[in-house]
Amino acid sequence: MLDFTPKEYVDRSALVINPAKTCQPVGAMYAALGIHKCLPHSHGSQGCCAYHRKFLTRNFRDPVMASTSSFTEGAAVFGGGTNLKTAIRNIFSIYDPDIVAVHTTCLSETIGDDIPTFVMEAKVPEGKVVIHANTPSYVGSHVTGFSNMVKGMVKYLAQNSKTPNGKVNIIPGFINPGDMREIKRILKAMGIEFIMFPDTSGVLDAPMTGKYDMYPSGGTKIQDLIDSGNSKETIAFGSFASADGAFELEKKCKVPAKVLKTPIGITATDEFLMAVSRLTGKEIPQELEEERGQVVDIMVDCHYHYHGKKVAIFGDPDVVAALTEFTLSMGMIPKYVLTGTPGEAFEREVRGMLSEAGVDGKVKSAGDLFTLHQWIKEEPVDLLLGTTYGKYISKAEDIPLVRIGFPVLDRSVHSYLPITGYKGAMRIIEMISNALLDRQDRDAADEDLELIL
Amino acid sequence: MKDKLNKMLEKYPAAVFKNRKEHIIVKEADSEQPQSITANTRTVPGIITNRGCCYAGCKGVVLGPLRDAVVLTHGPIGCGYYTWGTRRNKGRTEGDELNLLNYCFSTDLQEGDIVFGGEKKLRQAITEAVEIFKPKSIMICSTCPVGLIGDDINAVANWAQKEYGIQVLAFSCEGYKGVSQSGGHHIANNGLIKHIIGTGERAVGKYSINLLGEYNIGGDGWEIERVLKKIGYDIVSVMTGNGTVEELKNAHMAQLNVVQCHRSINYIGEMMQTKYGTDWIKVNFIGIKSTMKSLRDMAVYFDDPDLMARTEEVIAEEFSEIAPIMEEYKKICQGKTAALFVGGSRAHHYQLLLEDLGVETVLAGYEFAHRDDYEGREVLSTIKEDADSKNIESLDIEPDSTHYRVVLSQERLEKIKDQIPLNYYEGMMKQMKNGSLVVDDLNHFETEELLKILKPDIFCSGIKDKYVAHKAGIFSKQLHSYDYSGPYAGFKGAVNFARDIAMGITTPSWKYVIPPWKTQPMLEGSLIGGK
Structure with missing residues (x-):
């Protein structure tokens, strides 16, 4: 597998090999x-x-x-x-x-x-x-x-018709319908009125009914898109996927824009909840605080499953940046962080996170998976966290891959379930933990196979 | 049926109606004139078509499976990315041969390259590819903007060839050329015959063949090769599944070309006949009876009693191994109906495999076929060229001064030409049943409507249609990617296909589509005074 990828790093200025982005x-x-x-x-x-x-x-x-x-x-x-x-x-x-x-x-x-x-x-x-x-x-x-x-x-x-609707606009970013559902659930739990756009839930995770409907029930209504110009504020998740839309709305309709990290992991979700709470005056309900507490409980109880493990993270910039923050908070070491999307802002942001955590890692935007593979050949990691395209490296180097981000083509159900919010954080921990423990079990000598971990 | 069809077509605006009605026919075996269909013409803009582009046909289909070449996409990143690992053309390497099938190469053109030209970047990309992979050949495939900005990829290829002493070919397969993938097949065929085939000198065995138009999707090619080798054939090259440029060089040494996918590779078949005197026969290794027939047809060509005896031996052996299990699956599938919309040959091939299972095909259509794929090669001379087909170069081929030879005597050819499909393809329609539908370039609207009208049990199409059918409660089988299963070719492949079809129509999940509370009384004890 990928037998012709040399260990010696080769500088390239023109040839992209095994891209980490598409058009x-x-x-x-x-x-x-x-x-x-x-x-x-x-x-x-x-x-x-x-x-x-x-x-x-x-x-x-x-x-x-x-x-x-x-x-x-x-x-x-x-x-x-x-x-x-x-x-x-x-x-x-x-x-x-x-x-x-x-x-x-x-x-x-x-x-x-x-x-x-x-x-x-x-x-x-x-x-x-x-x-x-x-x-x-x-x-x-x-x-x-x-x-x-x-x-x-x-x-x-979008139009500002001078009739404030009291709502919060949410631009969710390039995430799955399952994530959009989760963000909506959180907002509903807080009692916040909102307009989410775009919203692929109910479109690309539509149920089986025995009848094909070319236009399923989901998706942002045109009326709501027009009304987004009357909202109180826009929260844009992800500086790459969502910020421009929010700033455009600010320019056009004077709706203030706030750009947050994609709410993946504890900190980013905390920031999301606090931002909408401050904005609307709505309290963060017990229901969500309980979910948060559950995630932290798991993190404390199970830290030894993943703490100190080296991880390579690759995919889209907003998701990768958030995952970097989350894996750092889990005590992991994001050794390599790479996106195919060009953007120095990504490198600055992620480098900042790594240096604050004292992690010596490589960060690259406009990178490709050939580069990532060469880095790994130079110094391996314990886990790959990224898209399906990581499976070639995973097989070549015998490193477990947790599939996350876009696209995931070789596993199912991922688009229905969140990686955002506290529930999503719990799911990510489970995926990472299981992948590492499955590897530990696989590699264990008979006498070392632990029943309880 | 005709009424229902008309009703469907009447929903179209006038211009679309006029266009589409020529692409749909109801098979009438007893019609006085052979029925004719319109194909290989432009899709009307706005129609949700399944068709792809010229690049997809050239790079994605024909060149992509060559495992020892750096197939370099020259353009922005998308086109290369989408053809990376998605077509399931498997390849296995022996020894230290180069195998680049798991790699994707692109020049990833940026805005500056579009403005100032991409040749410099292309040259640099080739330099880097040579340095890292040391390939013997590189194939440059250009995408839409490259043709527009006028990059001279031929000049770059010539430069690289001299600079690095390797073979570098340029394929101008910009997506806007032609009307579908089909133009790209032709462009790729032209490049291979012009520059590669005929440049090797391998000594060939007694029954030497090339397998044309077999892309080893899901390992189909391997299964076919297994049987052919068991009989004793020397397979000089496969075009292009699990193929290599090195093998292709020797293709002219083979005595016979056997053509699996007519649409994508018939050009090479025809050109090799003119250039090297190599005859071709149309085979179909999808389906048990059709595999048997193809093997027997090949033996007839070589006219050797030993080969014929060996062929029968292998057929008997292979068949006895699978017959009992096929019977089991047939019990499940018998009496079902299928609609097929796929490719340029598979919509024909798979009808025969389905027939082996007792499944009747009620609709079949091709995505990018020409009239000859439907009606047979006898209509070739009546196909009118249009602006789009003229844009794809047709090579003027002459007999090769050193390698042209006559394989079979004229007398022998005359004798067998009625027995086997020699240098001929009969097309899909002749074998179809009366009353069945033939639809060219089937689109989303028609798919939706025809599934309602025909209510087939199985819809065999591609990923873009698959979940439309599932949502409507009809099992859909992808015949491009086989739903990541396979091989489906040959004897053993037939069993895999039968297993997958049986699984798809019997999986218990279909029973749960309607929630029980929709069909069962829910108001217990509240029936007093009811009715």
Whole structure:
């Protein structure tokens, strides 16, 4: 497995090997699916749309609908205006969504297609909406695409109608529907009124009913997206996936923005609860304090399962940064922390955490898994914490992998269950602890196999 | 059926109606004229199609499985990323041969590269790949923006070839070319025949063949090879499952090409016939009866009593091993119906395996096929070229001055051409039952509607459709990735497929879809005065 990855570190400036990111449009598509009755539309070649739908479907194991402008060579040369206008006409007439969220591709970006003009010229039925986001694949990553589509929702829809709604806007970031559900549960437990956007719960974790519904019940309602301009404040989880949307809303509708870490682990969840509590004056209820106490109880009781273990964490910047903080609080050593998404802010933030904890670790943004593997070959770790793509390294180096983040393609149920909030923290501890103990049991000599651990 | 179809089509806007009605036919065996279908034309924008792009066909399908080449995606990161490990083309290496199947290589173009050109980065990426992996060959596959910014990937390939003394090929397979994956297959075929096939000199055995259009998904190729080797064939190369560039170089030495996936590789079959005189026959190793037929057809070609006897021996042996268990699965599957929408050959191949299980195919369609895949190669001369197909280069091939030879005498060819599918594919439709549906480039709307109309027990398609069917209560089997199972080819593969289909339709979970409180009385003791 990965037998041709040399131990000697090779400097590369051009060749990416085994990427730890993908391109913007798939993130934009995911975000758009978090609007109720929305059909994401990919303005480019058919292949992009097919790849993104496949990729999201594999991660969520639920239908992912999206349409495409089906560019051919002619459109690539003469522009995709006709394609988009034809597409919009057909989409509303055949698939009847309430809203179409167009994202661009590297093809339509390179030829400079002007989407707003095309949309203006298109026949959009009354009461229906078309929004768009520019998502050139050669800038940033899928997380950037998610962020850009969220910004697009604000730009096109949010309005300050001078009728404060007293609600808190929540931009959850590039996380699973299970996490969005968990954040909503916490807010409900606190009695806080909120607008979450996007919200893929009820869309990409829809139940089996025996009847296929192209637009499941979940997703943020257009009315709520409009109303988000009247909210009291916006809490954006994750500086990469959510901050831009929140700042756009601040600029457009004067809704103050607060950027928090994705609420993974004790500290980040504490900060989330305190922030909304201070903002709304609502107390943090006993129910949540009890959950927190349970997590800390577990952490104290079981620290020896993972304390001092070296971990390599990789994936998307917001999630990885939060996981770094959490694993540090568990007494683990995040030896390598890597994201494929470019961003010096990520490196600064994570380096800050490591140096505060006195951990000597390597941190990289715009990195790839070949680099991570080379680091590991130089000095191994006890655990990998990241996406499915870590399984090659896991097998090559015989290091357990806990699957977390996006995408997880080779295990199921992950998208339904949270890693956020205290419940999510409990789940992460269980996953990490089990992986390490399974390894300990596997490696133990017969006389050392412990019944109780 | 026609009424129901019309009703479905009438929901389309006029232009879409006009377009789509040409892609759907009800099979009528007794129609006076052979039925014709429109295929390999543009998908209407806005239609939720399952089709992919040219790059997917070139890099994803044909070149991707070559395990000893650095297949380098030149473009932004996505395209390379999505084709990393997702197609299940397995590969195993012997000795210290290079095996790069678990690696993904990309130039990850950034905004500056798009503005100022990506050639410099491509050159540097090749330099780094050579330094780290020391490959004998590199294949550059370009994605959409590369074609638009005008990077001269051929010039870079030539430079690299001289600079590093290895083979570097350039494939301009930008996603916008053609109307589907199909254009990419053709581009890849062209590159392989132009630059690789015919450059080796391996001595070949008595019954030497190439296996074309077999990508070793889920290990299919290995299962086919196992049986072929048992009979005594010398497999010179496989295109391209578990294949290597080194093997491909010798392909012209083989006596016969056997073609599994007609759509993706028929170009090489045809070009090798012209260039080297190598005949090809269409085989189908999916299904028990079709595997037997394919093996017998191959033996007929070689016209050797020993080979024929050995073929029968192996068939008997393999069949007796699986027959009892297939019978068990057949009891479960018998009488069920299936709808198939997949690829450019599998929607045909799998009908035969399903037939072995007593399952009737009520709908079949291809995602990116041409008319010949539906109607047979006899229609090739009547297919009109359009702007999209003209954009894909068709090579002018001439007989090779050193390697062209006649394998079978004209007399022998005449004698066997009615017995075996020699240099011919009959297409999918001829074998289909009267009244069954054929749909080209099936889309989401039609899938939803046709599942309601036909109510098949099994829907064999890809991941994008799978959960749509499941949500509607219909078991769906992925025929691109086999739901990560396999092999499904050959005798043993048939058992795996039968097991998986039986499992899918009988898994107890289907019983729980409707909660019991929806079907049982819940108000106990409150029936007084009821009714």
